[in-house]
Amino acid sequence: MSQPPKTSSSSFHIAMFPWFAIGHITPYIHLANELASRGHRITLLVPNKARLQLQHLVLHADLIVFSPVAVPHVHGLPEGTEIASEIPIHMTHLLATAMDRTRGEIEQFLTVSKLDFVLYDTAQWVPGIARRNGIKTVCYNVVCAAALAIALVPARNVPKDRPITEEELREAPAGYPSKNVVLCGAEAKALTFISLPYGEGITFYERTTTAMKECDVLSIRTCRELEGDLCDYMEAQYKKPVILTGPVLGLGSDKKSEKLEERWEKWFSGFEAGSVVFCAFGTQWILEKEQFQELVLGFELTGLPFFVALKPPSGCATIEEALPNGFEERVKGRGVVFGGWVQQTAILSHKSVGCFVNHCGFGSMWESLMTDNQIVLVPHLGDQILNTKLLVKELKVAVEVEREENGWLSKDSLRKAIKSVMDKDSEVGVMVKKNHAKWVETLSSPGFMSGYIDRFVQKLKEIVN
Ligand SMILES: O=c1ccn([C@@H]2O[C@H](COP(=O)(O)OP(=O)(O)O[C@H]3O[C@H](CO)[C@@H](O)[C@H](O)[C@H]3O)[C@@H](O)[C@H]2O)c(=O)[nH]1
Numbered sequence: 001m002s003q004p005p006k007t008s009s010s011s012f013h014i015a016m017f018p019w020f021a022i023g024h025i026t027p028y029i030h031l032a033n034e035l036a037s038r039g040h041r042i043t044l045l046v047p048n049k050a051r052l053q054l055q056h057l058v059l060h061a062d063l064i065v066f067s068p069v070a071v072p073h074v075h076g077l078p079e080g081t082e083i084a085s086e087i088p089i090h091m092t093h094l095l096a097t098a099m100d101r102t103r104g105e106i107e108q109f110l111t112v113s114k115l116d117f118v119l120y121d122t123a124q125w126v127p128g129i130a131r132r133n134g135i136k137t138v139c140y141n142v143v144c145a146a147a148l149a150i151a152l153v154p155a156r157n158v159p160k161d162r163p164i165t166e167e168e169l170r171e172a173p174a175g176y177p178s179k180n181v182v183l184c185g186a187e188a189k190a191l192t193f194i195s196l197p198y199g200e201g202i203t204f205y206e207r208t209t210t211a212m213k214e215c216d217v218l219s220i221r222t223c224r225e226l227e228g229d230l231c232d233y234m235e236a237q238y239k240k241p242v243i244l245t246g247p248v249l250g251l252g253s254d255k256k257s258e259k260l261e262e263r264w265e266k267w268f269s270g271f272e273a274g275s276v277v278f279c280a281f282g283t284q285w286i287l288e289k290e291q292f293q294e295l296v297l298g299f300e301l302t303g304l305p306f307f308v309a310l311k312p313p314s315g316c317a318t319i320e321e322a323l324p325n326g327f328e329e330r331v332k333g334r335g336v337v338f339g340g341w342v343q344q345t346a347i348l349s350h351k352s353v354g355c356f357v358n359h360c361g362f363g364s365m366w367e368s369l370m371t372d373n374q375i376v377l378v379p380h381l382g383d384q385i386l387n388t389k390l391l392v393k394e395l396k397v398a399v400e401v402e403r404e405e406n407g408w409l410s411k412d413s414l415r416k417a418i419k420s421v422m423d424k425d426s427e428v429g430v431m432v433k434k435n436h437a438k439w440v441e442t443l444s445s446p447g448f449m450s451g452y453i454d455r456f457v458q459k460l461k462e463i464v465n
């Protein structure tokens with residue numbers, strides 16, 4: 001059990017209104033836990049479906065409350081959509097419109113709630129409302145500083161009259177400090193969406209840059225040890241200090257992750273230490289059926305025990321109907337492909353797990369860095385590509401699965417990447433393990449995580465005073 005929080009007269013009431021996606025709401029809840037453990041009160045303004053999925057992560061129910069946001073229906077979205085994981089990526093701009101249409105409800109809440117701060121990331125209209133009500137704003141970004149710095153800064157000239165091109169995106173904005181964390185070749189395609197409409201009468205670029213320009217405090221869920229130069233660049237671009245929260249990993253004061261379901265605990269415990277390959281691609285990526293089948297065949301080819309937690313591919317209602325012929329019989333006893341929610345952090349810290357194949361979403365990136373599992377990356381979205389560059393090229397703690405020119409991931413390249421880190425005598429495997437161990441040491445050193453949060457809170461106090 002975590003310690004009951006201390007409250008004091010200098011504590012804040014803080015509202016949090018993150019983008020309607022599990023990958024965003026999760027780190028906001030982790031930050032809420034940290035703030036509550038220092039005596040601050042938090043109200044989480046999130047859709048009800050997110051509350052139901054994530055409320056178990058709240059460690060201080062006495063100080064953290066949910067205030068469910070009613071997400072209105074928008075033409076083009078399936079009826080009842082509330083969070084990004086319910087829809088394919090190409091529909092998320094419509095969910096941004098739905099978010100914009102909650103403005104009246106949010107304004108009402110901010111007007112009557114006597115708040116000190118509101119934290120947000122995607123709703124660029126929050127600062128206007130907050131200012132009218134004497135509330136300070138923190139634009140809290142839960143993607144890497146690199147993704148913000150390469151695409152969402154004033155120096156990135158985004159044309160107003162036409163979509164931005166891949167060629168333009170391959171060129172980093174003036175003064176961008178990294179040579180390694182850049183977009184090459186077809187990777188640039190993943191960020192062309194920034195100049196497209198995203199919400200009511202606004203593009204993604206306008207929306208996010210306005211959100212960052214208008215806030216009192218610009219904040220990022222990262223650490224200087226990983227992205228110091230990129231954070232300095234963000235400060236220079238936005239002409240305001242950038243306050244970091246560090247990785248904020250949601251471990252309570254007892255440093256325990258969530259509890260693994262009993263059936264999976266039993267399954268994992270049947271294997272040797274460090275032998276199982278675990279795979280998860282976050283909450284948003286839905287694979288095409290052919291690609292899904294190719295990947296599971298890649299896991300089969302490794303000959304290693306594996307646990308794959310993926311959503312059913314598009315067009316399939318269940319995982320079972322999507323599996324290749326004869327697959328289940330062939331891997332029986334050593335392989336599981338599961339289509340539901342699993343306790344990812346608990347699996348990652350299970351002693352039988354030795355390798356984590358993932359999409360390098362920012363949450364999974366930090367979670368993988370904190371364990372001693374070998375890391376194999378299969379990025380999909382723009383920020384995931386940049387996170388992957390950080391881990392593969394800067395830190396040299398992971399390998400990336402090679403794609404074919406058309407983006408296809410073959411079973412052989414997946415097998416090759418996994419074997420390159422799991423074979424005991426592989427040079428690459430030894431190198432990434434050694435580098436990774438140094439990062440685990442840094443991230444888990446006493447006071448590292450809490451120091452970031454303490455400095456964040458200190459900054460909030462200075463702003464109020
Ligand atoms: O079955 C599951 C699936 C996911 N998770 C957790 O859900 C979170 C997923 O977050 P993340 O790894 O960041 O993946 P996405 O959900 O794909 O994240 C979205 O949001 C991220 C920002 O936080 C971006 O970096 C990604 O590109 C974007 O897809 C992590 O904490 C996981 O541990 C589980 O616990 N169980």
